[in-house]
Amino acid sequence: MARGRFYFDWDNYQTMVGLLARNRDSQRGRRTYRAFKYGVPLVAGVHAACFALDPVVSAKLRRTEVRRPVFSIGHARSGTTYQHRLMTADPQFSYLLMWEMFFPSLIEKRALRLLLAADTRLGGRFQRKVKEMEEQALAETNDMHQTGLFAAEEDEFLLTSSLASGFWMVLFPYVGTLDFHAIDRWPQEKRRRAMEFYRECVRRQLALNDKPLHLSKNANFAGRMETLIQTFPDARIIIPIRNPQQTIPSLLKMMQTAWRQQGHDEELIQGSLRVLAEQSYETYRHPFEVLAAHPEVRATVLDYRDLVADPGAAMRKVYDDLDLDLTPEAVATFDAAGKRGAHETSHRYSLEEFGLESGEIHDRLADLFDHYRWDTEGADA
Numbered sequence: 001m002a003r004g005r006f007y008f009d010w011d012n013y014q015t016m017v018g019l020l021a022r023n024r025d026s027q028r029g030r031r032t033y034r035a036f037k038y039g040v041p042l043v044a045g046v047h048a049a050c051f052a053l054d055p056v057v058s059a060k061l062r063r064t065e066v067r068r069p070v071f072s073i074g075h076a077r078s079g080t081t082y083q084h085r086l087m088t089a090d091p092q093f094s095y096l097l098m099w100e101m102f103f104p105s106l107i108e109k110r111a112l113r114l115l116l117a118a119d120t121r122l123g124g125r126f127q128r129k130v131k132e133m134e135e136q137a138l139a140e141t142n143d144m145h146q147t148g149l150f151a152a153e154e155d156e157f158l159l160t161s162s163l164a165s166g167f168w169m170v171l172f173p174y175v176g177t178l179d180f181h182a183i184d185r186w187p188q189e190k191r192r193r194a195m196e197f198y199r200e201c202v203r204r205q206l207a208l209n210d211k212p213l214h215l216s217k218n219a220n221f222a223g224r225m226e227t228l229i230q231t232f233p234d235a236r237i238i239i240p241i242r243n244p245q246q247t248i249p250s251l252l253k254m255m256q257t258a259w260r261q262q263g264h265d266e267e268l269i270q271g272s273l274r275v276l277a278e279q280s281y282e283t284y285r286h287p288f289e290v291l292a293a294h295p296e297v298r299a300t301v302l303d304y305r306d307l308v309a310d311p312g313a314a315m316r317k318v319y320d321d322l323d324l325d326l327t328p329e330a331v332a333t334f335d336a337a338g339k340r341g342a343h344e345t346s347h348r349y350s351l352e353e354f355g356l357e358s359g360e361i362h363d364r365l366a367d368l369f370d371h372y373r374w375d376t377e378g379a380d381a
Helices: 010-023 027-057 059-063 082-085 107-122 123-139 155-159 167-171 189-207 219-231 244-261 266-291 304-309 311-322 328-340 357-365 366-372
Strands: 070-072 213-217 236-241 298-303
Touching: 010 027, 027 059, 027 107, 059 213, 070 219, 070 311, 082 213, 082 266, 082 311, 082 328, 155 167, 155 189, 155 328, 155 366, 167 244, 167 328, 189 213, 219 266, 236 311, 244 266, 244 357, 298 304, 298 311, 304 311, 311 328, 311 357, 357 366
Parallel strands: 070 213, 070 236, 236 298
Antiparallel strands: none
């Protein structure tokens, strides 16, 4: 694949158009169908044109390479966001804000940064308005996962315009039909093209931020660990891990809330939740299986209990295991996090409301329960 080429998943596009076509019996359904069918390829075409022009107009991009990126890959609700945002305070890392991921081209990012800088000089009215709209739209889910267009987020969203991102699962609760997770099971050529496009997106962000190391956290990357290592042979990997009796129902609750908020059919929601619960077991196992087959990859496991009990000590161990330089800014951030204490949330969930049994989860992941001694702690988050 030539450098700079945009990737668009036409297979997923056809499937998603077909799914939307089923709901054209209402005015809203027809509008959504038309907007997606015609709007998505049009937007992708604009991104593709800008993407192709990036290396032509940017000598810096032509000189930029992705070396020793750091990936945090664990089941959702395992402390990945907390750990990621602690590390974003370290100036050696390049990372992405949410809005930057919806504009994969370097040309687009630079243009929008100029506009945002102008808005800031004029008082920041536009950015304040966006944040007000976010607070209203995300009111029901922000306690589960606090985010926003101007927050550091998982760069899975870079693949949104390509229709290869797990972001679409939030809008399309057809988890059994659409597979944004198990990319390692995709045909070799397709997964290679998708992940090489992702690497090109990372390369553009490095050129934009002028930082040496890319920092990523992606729960959804658990299903593409093999492809990720093929794409980034010198990657360093963090595996945050937490009791699955806490993480699995927490993830299901978050997705259920998002899908109900959008008015999706309850039967469809319940079916997708069952598939998502089954997928969770693979999310726990697959990264370890891939790492066992690649002993040359530098990796570390970050226990959630250690992270919240003593963030400073836990993060210092991560840096040591991955041979990362511990900068003064990182030290100050980790120490301040320890003084603040663990984050408290009003997010509540239970195994029973999703038809899950603690015994089944234990049996399916028995070796991990034994190793991490989760039986000695309570099952409630």
